[in-house]
Amino acid sequence: MVPVTGLHHSMGHYSMVWSDGKAVDWSPAALPGIDDRWLPQLQAALSSRSHQSLTVTAADCEEYHVAIYPADSPTSPAYGAAVWVGRKHEPPPTKARRIAGLCWDHHKGVAVISQALFDMTSGADTDRPDSFPHTRKPQTLTRKLVAAPDVEPVVLQACMNPTAGTISGAVSILHDHGHLMNWRLNAVVDPSSRISLIGVIHDVTDTDDTPPPLDLRYRQTAGTAILTHTEPSDTPVLAEVITTRHPWMHQTCPARQLIHADDTNELAAASALIRVDASAEPVVQVRVRGLDDAWVLGDVLLTRYPTHTLAADRMRLLYFHPANRQEIDA
Numbered sequence: 217m218v219p220v221t222g223l224h225h226s227m228g229h230y231s232m233v234w235s236d237g238k239a240v241d242w243s244p245a246a247l248p249g250i251d252d253r254w255l256p257q258l259q260a261a262l263s264s265r266s267h268q269s270l271t272v273t274a275a276d277c278e279e280y281h282v283a284i285y286p287a288d289s290p291t292s293p294a295y296g297a298a299v300w301v302g303r304k305h306e307p308p309p310t311k312a313r314r315i316a317g318l319c320w321d322h323h324k325g326v327a328v329i330s331q332a333l334f335d336m337t338s339g340a341d342t343d344r345p346d347s348f349p350h351t352r353k354p355q356t357l358t359r360k361l362v363a364a365p366d367v368e369p370v371v372l373q374a375c376m377n378p379t380a381g382t383i384s385g386a387v388s389i390l391h392d393h394g395h396l397m398n399w400r401l402n403a404v405v406d407p408s409s410r411i412s413l414i415g416v417i418h419d420v421t422d423t424d425d426t427p428p429p430l431d432l433r434y435r436q437t438a439g440t441a442i443l444t445h446t447e448p449s450d451t452p453v454l455a456e457v458i459t460t461r462h463p464w465m466h467q468t469c470p471a472r473q474l475i476h477a478d479d480t481n482e483l484a485a486a487s488a489l490i491r492v493d494a495s496a497e498p499v500v501q502v503r504v505r506g507l508d509d510a511w512v513l514g515d516v517l518l519t520r521y522p523t524h525t526l527a528a529d530r531m532r533l534l535y536f537h538p539a540n541r542q543e544i545d546a
Contacts, residue, residue, distance in 0.1 A: 288332035289317030290349035296416035394453030439536030476503035
């Protein structure tokens with residue numbers, strides 16, 4: 217079986233950008249052992265922006281099922297698709313890898329996003345625009361951006377002074393519910409067109425759990441975590457621990473369960489101080505889940521997260537202090 221695979225379509229050409237959990241940026245669109253008879257069905261899926269499927273006979277004389285899920289894109293045809301290939305008796309996935317399209321209108325200076333892209337970062341409690349496609353100014357589009365060191369400068373250049381080419385890279389995004397997501401962006405730039413950039417984004421968090429890049433000094437301290445805030449409720453959430461945990465801490469429970477739920481107000485108050493003064497480093501006492509699920513009263517220190525200006529308002533670095541702790545009854 218070949219897992220869900222991402223393809224990008226531009227100017228009549230098809231390129232593979234993701235396969236078997238790895239980036240394969242801009243390699244020729246081909247399915248192992250299967251000839252090009254499936255490509256017309258891919259074209260039909262992109263043109264109609266609807267799911268397509270077919271059965272083909274491969275070089276090994278086995279019959280394979282090909283399922284094509286086009287990306288929700290702001291304009292037609294769709295900019296890309298997720299493709300699943302399996303033996304005929306294997307049922308295709310009921311839900312493909314999330315993939316969405318966006319483009320840049322060079323004349324208006326706005327990005328145009330699809331509903332799927334909006335939904336990928338939003339919770340059910342988030343106000344949804346009345347209609348799609350939806351335009352976004354650059355500062356709005358990057359509101360949830362945590363890190364994109366390889367692609368952000370290139371994308372900005374492509375939007376302001378486009379030159380023909382392709383863009384590929386990793387993007388870290390902060391979800392409205394407070395967890396971090398890892399995306400892959402692939403885009404084509406055409407300076408001769410009003411829509412100077414078209415791209416597809418797909419969520420690869422399940423294959424890449426690497427936290428957003430940080431200066432090495434932040435990774436040398438045990439018990440370092442990322443605290444985020446949800447939207448629109450602005451509730452603090454311990455998104456993930458990015459270094460080893462202290463020996464006295466629970467070693468396997470999810471990050472969100474490390475701090476007692478009733479201590480949210482203390483974290484919120486400390487985080488609010490950083491919004492007023494970015495250099496503040498407040499220390500608060502909270503209950504931390506220890507070994508054997510026993511609660512340990514300990515100090516945590518919060519600092520500003522060194523990230524993109526807009527996302528930084530919803531992110532903090534949190535350090536579990538190795539000392540000043542005692543076991544208590546919750």
